[in-house]
Amino acid sequence: MKLKFTKMHGAGNDFVVIDAINQHIDFGPEEWRRLADRRFGVGADQILVVERASSPGVDFRYRIFNNDGGEVEQCGNGSRAFVRFVVDKGLTRERSIRVETMSGIIAPRLEEDGKVTVDMGAPRLDPAGVPFDSAGLVGRPQGVDTLWPLALTVGGAEQEVLVSVVSMGNPHAVQVVDDVDSAPVAETGPLIEHHPRFPKRVNAGYMQVVDRHHIRLRVFERGAGETLACGTGACAAAVAGIRRGLLDSPVRVSARGGELSIAWAGDGQPVYLSGPAVTVFEGEIEI
Numbered sequence: 404m405k406l407k408f409t410k411m412h413g414a415g416n417d418f419v420v421i422d423a424i425n426q427h428i429d430f431g432p433e434e435w436r437r438l439a440d441r442r443f444g445v446g447a448d449q450i451l452v453v454e455r456a457s458s459p460g461v462d463f464r465y466r467i468f469n470n471d472g473g474e475v476e477q478c479g480n481g482s483r484a485f486v487r488f489v490v491d492k493g494l495t496r497e498r499s500i501r502v503e504t505m506s507g508i509i510a511p512r513l514e515e516d517g518k519v520t521v522d523m524g525a526p527r528l529d530p531a532g533v534p535f536d537s538a539g540l541v542g543r544p545q546g547v548d549t550l551w552p553l554a555l556t557v558g559g560a561e562q563e564v565l566v567s568v569v570s571m572g573n574p575h576a577v578q579v580v581d582d583v584d585s586a587p588v589a590e591t592g593p594l595i596e597h598h599p600r601f602p603k604r605v606n607a608g609y610m611q612v613v614d615r616h617h618i619r620l621r622v623f624e625r626g627a628g629e630t631l632a633c634g635t636g637a638c639a640a641a642v643a644g645i646r647r648g649l650l651d652s653p654v655r656v657s658a659r660g661g662e663l664s665i666a667w668a669g670d671g672q673p674v675y676l677s678g679p680a681v682t683v684f685e686g687e688i689e690i
């Protein structure tokens with residue numbers, strides 16, 4: 404079939420966005436992988452699919468597929484691209500919408516200046532909710548957070564990293580590093596992603612605290628590798644930093660592909676993610 408798509412990005416985290424309301428899509432992991440492939444397909448970190456809502460009180464259903472073809476619960480940068488797409492395509496007249504995802508409802512709003520702010524919902528902080536298997540581990544309290552020791556074998560040598568675990572609908576393990584540029588993202592990212600303590604795998608975040616309102620962040624994403632920015636990763640890092648007593652809201656997040664901003668009032672409250680959403684080109688592909 405010939406598939407119409409739009410290529411978009413949010414701070415360099417890139418997407419293929421598909422209108423599955425006006426096109427019939429019946430794809431499996433093989434087709435998602437082919438579309439996301441940077442040599443044999445269009446190329447993307449994630450594929451975002453726009454569907455009709457299946458429950459009352461919401462405007463759309465938002466499905467997310469990683470570059471490896473796996474369907475996942477949440478994508479923050481993608482949610483900004485999502486609202487820009489449905490507004491630009493005339494699928495809604497509202498600039499503020501409610502969207503159902505695998506992990507609950509989020510509410511993106513397209514501002515007049517083109518920036519998007521998304522109510523991403525409240526983070527889950529209990530290890531079981533991430534999910535993270537903390538059985539038999541001794542956590543180290545810092546602020547109101549707990550740092551968990553993860554044992555890694557890097558180049559034959561044992562090492563331990565201390566992570567905060569946060570769910571933004573999808574799982575994150577966040578560690579503080581002195582300098583993101585020299586952080587061993589390519590070496591330890593895959594080990595953390597597949598660490599047996601995370602039964603659904605995990606997104607591995609590396610944050611450098613610049614000051615109490617500013618971090619630099621790199622994220623090795625589950626199912627996609629290191630991306631130029633990760634929206635839920637930025638939310639998770641800000642939440643972890645605030646809970647550890649290192650940061651205050653709002654937090655500016657400098658990623659390699661651009662700037663994001665996070666606001667969070669504390670435990671039980673929703674996290675607000677703001678940043679750009681850009682259309683790159685439209686296309687059609689035989690798939």
Ligand SMILES: N[C@@H](CCC[C@H](N)C(=O)O)C(=O)O
Nearest residue numbers: 478479480573625633634635
């Ligand atoms: N890029 C995303 C996160 C996409 C999903 C993630 N790789 C996962 O598997 O949970 C974002 O902006 O949040």
